[in-house]
Amino acid sequence: MTIPLYDWPAAVRPFASILVAPGNTIDGFISRASYQNDIPIAGARNQLRMEFNAHGESAGNYFAWAINNAQLARFLVPIRNTPQLASTAALAAAEVTHAQGNPFSTGQYFSTGYGFAFNPTIDVSAAAVEGANTIVLDETRWPDALTYGKIVGLGRGVYHVNDIDRDGTTVTISFSPPLRRDIAAGEHATLRPSLICRPQNLSTFIALFDPAQIVRPGAIVMNEVIDEAYL
Incomplete structure (x- = not known):
């Protein structure tokens, strides 16, 4: 099965975001004095963290579409609203x-x-x-x-x-x-780069529509996807 790559819907725009590349480690030894020496691993993946304001009815279908495709697809997400640009x-x-x-x-x-x-x-x-x-x-x-x-x-x-x-x-x-x-x-x-990624914590992003059809998405963490087809 070919995994599709979709553009992140522009209607679901974050009001705040940050791109980080947290270091990866593997467990090292623990000394008798309880000193733990974790071993860093080069080549950490990027994480894009985004937070959202309330979105109106016009963005509702795009929000639902993003959720329903989150585990089946990869997304090309523009990195915006951050002083890192x-x-x-x-x-x-x-x-x-x-x-x-x-x-x-x-x-x-x-x-x-x-x-x-x-x-x-x-x-x-x-x-x-x-x-x-x-x-x-x-x-x-x-x-x-x-x-x-x-x-x-x-x-x-x-x-x-x-x-x-x-x-x-x-x-x-x-x-x-x-x-x-x-x-x-x-x-x-x-x-003005974009990141190819997929969500790590979809459950925190999901929100319910209120009677006025307003939705308030939660924060989301998107992990970089490293795939030869996309490099």
Whole structure:
């Protein structure tokens, strides 16, 4: 059975979120003095944690759809409403300008009046191999966009900037977790990444509809899915 990959419904939008990559460990030894030495394991997976405000009737069917597909599918979830996203005055102004999204090359939008989501990118200057934790990027389009604590998308993975060395618009970043696949020079790194994931705690997300058809989803933790088909 092929596991489907769905876009997370835009109507079910979090008001707060954070992306973390908690360290993984295996149990180590315990000394006679009760000192426990856990052994860290490299390559922790990302977790996207989201909280939601009340959603109206227009979002109700999308909420129910997400719940009913949660254990059967993978979701591509945009990471939004977090200070972890790259931010400059130029980026903020561009997002306002592109509030309706980008149109087709003909200048036309979809029938909804919206276009493709604004997705600012920077270029990869030098190739990096699977397992690496540094990469060289060219910030010419969006100078000074990345700094400590920000996130960046490479391939279909999302990475945390831990250190940065800037030389003009050329930046070398150290990041975690390690690269999921080889990245070639000339690829695009996205500043508005999405995470391929599935819920860890669906039961806390489920909420009941009240008589006014308002639903108040609980918090949810989404675990990164690492699958060769999606890298």
